[in-house]
Amino acid sequence: xxxxxxxxxxxxxxxxxxxxxxxxxxxxxxxxxxxxxxxxxxxxxxxxxxxxxxxxxxxxxxxxxxxxxxxxxxxxxxxxxxxxxxxxxxxxxxxxxxxxxxxxxxxxxxxxxxxxxxxxxxxxxxxxxxxxxxxxxxxx
Amino acid sequence: xxxxxxxxxxxxxxxxxxxxxxxxxxxxxxxxxxxxxxxxxxxxxxxxxxxxxxxxxxxxxxxxxxxxxxxxxxxxxxxxxxxxxxxxxxxxxxxxxxxxxxxxxxxxxxxxxxxxxxxxxxxxxxxxxxxxxxxxxxxxxxxxxxxxxxxxxxxxxxxxxxxxxxxxxxxxxxxxxxxxxxxxxxxxxxxxxxxxxxxxxxxxxxxxxxxxxxxxxxxxxxxxxxxxxxxxxxxxxxxxxxxxxxxxxxxxxxxxxxxxxxxxxxxxxxxxxxxxxxxxxxxxxxxxxxxxxxxxxxxxxxxxxxxxxxxxxxxxxxxxxxxxxxxxxxxxxxxxxxxxxxxxxxxxxxxxxxxxxxxxxxxxxxxxxxxxxxxxxxxxxxxxx
Numbered sequence: 001x002x003x004x005x006x007x008x009x010x011x012x013x014x015x016x017x018x019x020x021x022x023x024x025x026x027x028x029x030x031x032x033x034x035x036x037x038x039x040x041x042x043x044x045x046x047x048x049x050x051x052x053x054x055x056x057x058x059x060x061x062x063x064x065x066x067x068x069x070x071x072x073x074x075x076x077x078x079x080x081x082x083x084x085x086x087x088x089x090x091x092x093x094x095x096x097x098x099x100x101x102x103x104x105x106x107x108x109x110x111x112x113x114x115x116x117x118x119x120x121x122x123x124x125x126x127x128x129x130x131x132x133x134x135x136x137x138x139x140x
Numbered sequence: 141x142x143x144x145x146x147x148x149x150x151x152x153x154x155x156x157x158x159x160x161x162x163x164x165x166x167x168x169x170x171x172x173x174x175x176x177x178x179x180x181x182x183x184x185x186x187x188x189x190x191x192x193x194x195x196x197x198x199x200x201x202x203x204x205x206x207x208x209x210x211x212x213x214x215x216x217x218x219x220x221x222x223x224x225x226x227x228x229x230x231x232x233x234x235x236x237x238x239x240x241x242x243x244x245x246x247x248x249x250x251x252x253x254x255x256x257x258x259x260x261x262x263x264x265x266x267x268x269x270x271x272x273x274x275x276x277x278x279x280x281x282x283x284x285x286x287x288x289x290x291x292x293x294x295x296x297x298x299x300x301x302x303x304x305x306x307x308x309x310x311x312x313x314x315x316x317x318x319x320x321x322x323x324x325x326x327x328x329x330x331x332x333x334x335x336x337x338x339x340x341x342x343x344x345x346x347x348x349x350x351x352x353x354x355x356x357x358x359x360x361x362x363x364x365x366x367x368x369x370x371x372x373x374x375x376x377x378x379x380x381x382x383x384x385x386x387x388x389x390x391x392x393x394x395x396x397x398x399x400x401x402x403x404x405x406x407x408x409x410x411x412x413x414x415x416x417x418x419x420x421x422x423x424x425x426x427x428x429x430x431x432x433x434x435x436x437x438x439x440x441x442x443x444x445x446x447x448x449x450x451x452x453x454x455x456x457x458x459x460x461x462x463x464x465x466x467x468x469x470x471x472x473x474x475x476x477x478x479x480x481x482x483x484x485x486x487x488x489x490x491x492x493x494x495x496x497x498x499x500x501x502x503x504x505x506x507x508x509x510x511x512x513x514x515x516x517x518x519x520x521x522x523x524x525x
Contacts, residue, residue, distance in 0.1 A: 014274050046271040046382070047271065072285045076278055093285060100386075
């Protein structure tokens, strides 16, 4: 049996604050950016201007390749809130090629055909509120 | 180092109801407080320290202190989700050892069945929230993420996870207060509807109203009580978080809180005769059993299979009240009930069908928050004195 993910995934808007605004501004332009510590060079996640590796403030927002692999995923049969009527959708952690494992969704796929370790690339779903959600789709 | 034995659990009480349509949350807190104090042979006026978490109405412990008329020298509202109450026992022992207080009350209560329980994380302006909540991470979805990865790395199967529910349900048939008293099979679990692949409905805990309380006292106070008090031998607590993008979902904070508790108690997992293990989902139990050192990492599936957790014959008798999976998971916070059943076992007051013979050393472990992102973990090693 094959089961496709919801054709139109809900795209609830995150709360954008001064610290994470550079990240969300880039998503509207179709760019996935990551904070790189100006002191130790660590590429951090989740986005923040503080570096939890060396304890210093100050990052450069670098462009990520936008590709990675599926670290793990779950097929949620019934969501809540904005996802209440989404139908089955895939919640996942994707390990970016730059290193960080980030929570996301796998979209535009047959849920029975994806596996841990599959290569994926980023797509953006506009929230209509000055941000776009970075989701991932299998690279065929 | 440590303060092993510096405090005793003198009173323990579990609310008998699982659906409570006609009471307030504060009222249920006070009911379980009264129950635990009566069990200890103490009264509200003896309490000089009060411990509660986010389920208590009001600011910290002050609102409930007002409601119950407590005159306090010490309050602690440490919030680590469902593990909070095990943390509180450890903190109460510290305060007692420091000579600040003699009688500590810890309460948990709530009525999630009386409003539509919102199981999705709220969209609030936490620093990480915008990078997680927008993707629809339900509670069961986040635990499914961990289960999927554990299966991938170690070959754990749905059938092995199902054995955890089978053991819990086998115990629950003897608990007249349990929400689900029917014994289920491995097939029942894996044939129940999928909630978040790979977790089925019967891999998930119940949602119940209710609560519980414990009273922690100094050794001097314990000596003067008729009721059999239980010695707190060791306590460990540790948060686990997303670790700057290096999150690893195959283990829990029990990997740190467990060794800390065993070190303080100067005991090892092999010494433990009964364990209360936090069971929000079957995968929670499996990972914690490995992390606490009851078996090698990755071998939890084999350990729990074929009745490994069924009391009194299994490798590790666990959750003999039926646990959160079948008995009670008040306010979606299962830590208090973990302490309560460990106390029953050490007092020899569990149901005879599931009582571990001559139970002298037990463990209670709690998780709070989400195994899929950030969690609190707390472990208690307890002994019959």
